[in-house]
Amino acid sequence: MKAAAFFRFLGKQVLDRIWRLGFASRFLVATVLLSGTAFARFFLTVREIYFAGVLSLIIILVSGLFVGMVLGLQGYDTLQRYGSSEALGILVALSLVRELGPVVSALLFASRAGSAITAEIGLMKATEQLSAMEMMAVNPIARVVAPRFWAGVISMPLLAALFSALGIFGGWLVGVVLIGVDEGAFWSQMQSAVDFRQDILNGVIKSAVFGVLVSWIAVFEGYDAEPTAEGVSRATTRTVVTSSLAILAADFVLTAFMFRGT
Amino acid sequence: MNRAAIDLWVGVFVAIGLSALLFLALKVGNLAGNDMKEAYLLHARFDNIGSLKVRAPVKSAGVVVGRVTEIGFDPESYTAVVTLAIDARYRFPRDTFATINTSGLLGEQYVAFEVGGDAEMLAPNDTIKKTQSAVVLEKLIGQFMFNKAAETENNK
Numbered sequence: 476m477k478a479a480a481f482f483r484f485l486g487k488q489v490l491d492r493i494w495r496l497g498f499a500s501r502f503l504v505a506t507v508l509l510s511g512t513a514f515a516r517f518f519l520t521v522r523e524i525y526f527a528g529v530l531s532l533i534i535i536l537v538s539g540l541f542v543g544m545v546l547g548l549q550g551y552d553t554l555q556r557y558g559s560s561e562a563l564g565i566l567v568a569l570s571l572v573r574e575l576g577p578v579v580s581a582l583l584f585a586s587r588a589g590s591a592i593t594a595e596i597g598l599m600k601a602t603e604q605l606s607a608m609e610m611m612a613v614n615p616i617a618r619v620v621a622p623r624f625w626a627g628v629i630s631m632p633l634l635a636a637l638f639s640a641l642g643i644f645g646g647w648l649v650g651v652v653l654i655g656v657d658e659g660a661f662w663s664q665m666q667s668a669v670d671f672r673q674d675i676l677n678g679v680i681k682s683a684v685f686g687v688l689v690s691w692i693a694v695f696e697g698y699d700a701e702p703t704a705e706g707v708s709r710a711t712t713r714t715v716v717t718s719s720l721a722i723l724a725a726d727f728v729l730t731a732f733m734f735r736g737t
Numbered sequence: 738m739n740r741a742a743i744d745l746w747v748g749v750f751v752a753i754g755l756s757a758l759l760f761l762a763l764k765v766g767n768l769a770g771n772d773m774k775e776a777y778l779l780h781a782r783f784d785n786i787g788s789l790k791v792r793a794p795v796k797s798a799g800v801v802v803g804r805v806t807e808i809g810f811d812p813e814s815y816t817a818v819v820t821l822a823i824d825a826r827y828r829f830p831r832d833t834f835a836t837i838n839t840s841g842l843l844g845e846q847y848v849a850f851e852v853g854g855d856a857e858m859l860a861p862n863d864t865i866k867k868t869q870s871a872v873v874l875e876k877l878i879g880q881f882m883f884n885k886a887a888e889t890e891n892n893k
Contacts, residue, residue, distance in 0.1 A: 518740065525743045529750045568765050633754025640757035643765060662764070670792075671766040679758070 499695045502616075506694065509614060510621040519622040520629070527588040527623070528630030532637070534587055535580055539638035542575055543567060543645025550646070551654055563656050564665030567646030572669060572678045573734070576639030578726050581685035584631060585718040589693035592623050593714040596697025597707035605698075620698060624690045631686025632679050639678065677733045684729060685722050692718045775825035776803065777861035781835045781848070782816040787871025789837055789846045795821050796838075797850040802827045805848060821848060830855035831863075837871035846871060 513520050550566040596619060599605050605615040643665075650656040669675065693714050700710035786808065795803035803823035811818050823829075832853030839846050859865070 518744075521747050522743055524747045524750070525738075528754075529746045532750065572761060572765065630750075633751065633757070636757040636761060637754055639765075640760050643761075665765055669766045671762055675761050675766050 495699075498699070499691070502695050502698065503691050505616055506621050506624050506691075509617040510625060512614075512617040513621040513625050519618070520625050523622045523626030524630055527584075527592065527626045528634060531584055531587045531630070531634060534583055535634045535638050536641050538579065538583060539576075539641035540645040542579060542638075543571065543642030543647075544649045546570060546575075546642065547646040547649030547654075551650055551656065560650075560654075560656050561660035561664055563646065563650045564661040565668040567650070568643055568665045568669050569674060571639045571642040571646075572674050574726070574730075576642065577635045577678050577682040577685055578722060580635040580638040581631065581682065581689060581722045582719055584627075584634060584686075585689045585693070585722065586715050588627065588630070589689045589714050589718055590711045592627070592690070592693040593697040593700070593711045594707060596620065596623070596694060597700035597702075597710050600698065600700060601702040601704070601707055603702075616698075620694045624694050627690025627693065628683070628686045631689065632682045635678065635682035635685075673733075677729075681726065681729050681733075684725060688721045688725060689718045692721060776822040777825055778806070779821045779823055779859060779861075779863055779865060781819050781821065781865040781868050782811070782814070783819060783835075783837065783868050783870050784816055785870040785873065786817045786819060787837055787839075787846050787873060789819065789848070789871065793845065793847050795823065795848045795850065797827070797829070797852060802850070819848070828858040831857045831859055832867060833859065833865060834867045834869065835865045836869040839872065 546567045547563065550563050551560055554560045554562055554566065596605075599615075599619065605619065608615045608618060647661065651658045651661055696710045696714040696717070700706050789805060789808065791805055791808055793805045794801045795805065803821050805819060806822045807820035809818045809820070810816075829850055830853045832855040834851040834853065836849050836851065837846055838849045853867075
């Protein structure tokens with residue numbers, strides 16, 4: 476009898492997950508279809524870009540700088556054993572543009588902005604602001620959800636590019652200014668190894684996909700939150716956990732597509 | 738926070754974001770240096786291309802004059818057919834020698850043109866007749882060891 480209860484529990488969990496995935500997909504389609512207002516009254520979106528993008532700048536810029544500086548130190552330490560410390564530029568640029576830039580900035584964005592979006596929408600639901608909008612014949616998905624979704628999608632590639640640029644600056648600061656790697660070799664080797672389409676554009680595509688994922692999860696968890704204080708707090712936690720896992724899993728899939736080697 | 742201030746900050750954000758992207762494209766990547774506007778195609782057959790890759794550079798006198806665009810296999814002659822896009826500004830004589838070289842001991846492989854003295858130039862879509870395959874390091878070492886063994890045998 477114990478075994479039957481266990482399998483029933485397992486089945487319910489799996490079914491719940493699948494049901495939520497289906498609901499989330501329908502929600503994404505509704506958000507995209509109802510995003511007319513977000514662009515017609517573009518200030519709604521601009522305001523959310525301010526909260527999601529501009530206010531995330533400090534954490535993104537500082538983390539990018541430090542990640543690049545650490546890459547410079549660690550990369551130099553390994554490369555100088557093989558007498559190829561000039562390749563430091565390649566190492567710093569490729570690892571930032573391809574992987575660390577999109578992934579780390581998306582993780583930071585999920586915890587800095589995604590959690591805030593979930594909490595805001597969840598609290599709006601708990602205080603019945605969303606129902607009040609519906610009473611006034613204003614669709615809350617068009618008025619509240621879609622601008623936040625598009626703000627995340629627009630901000631994410633810009634933040635990832637800033638992260639990579641600052642990281643390369645940090646690598647340059649440590650490698651060239653502090654340690655004394657030859658500056659010309661640092662830049663020229665980097666330029667000959669980094670391809671615009673293969674590396675930079677693929678990095679931008681990655682960050683755009685992460686932007687859609689994080690914003691989607693954040694607005695959905697907020698909209699789906701239980702309208703209590705505890706429910707909102709749980710939804711916020713779920714946003715950070717789910718979007719971090721989704722980012723890393725999507726990163727593997729995208730990398731497998733993009734960099735299989737020729 | 739009023740509307741104008743938010744607009745200003747978002748404008749600043751988008752501007753520095755786009756300039757970061759521009760920095761990545763121009764300074765980190767090689768978009769600016771890739772000024773091969775017009776190119777013509779040449780073909781070359783090699784017995785062995787080693788680990789030559791698509792997009793590998795074509796160099797003459799050490800200067801990049803083109804890129805490898807396609808690598809195929811000819812099932813009739815059992816040779817590798819390499820298609821090269823050469824910058825339209827440069828023309829090469831008919832008896833140009835195409836070899837596959839390695840930059841440094843373990844670096845990546847590229848196609849090198851050693852220019853001959855023919856008065857006629859290669860036209861677009863021509864095939865380069867004179868080619869030399871990639872040097873396979875393992876074969877070289879094997880040959881060296883074989884010769885060494887033969888030497889010690891003779892000295893006995």
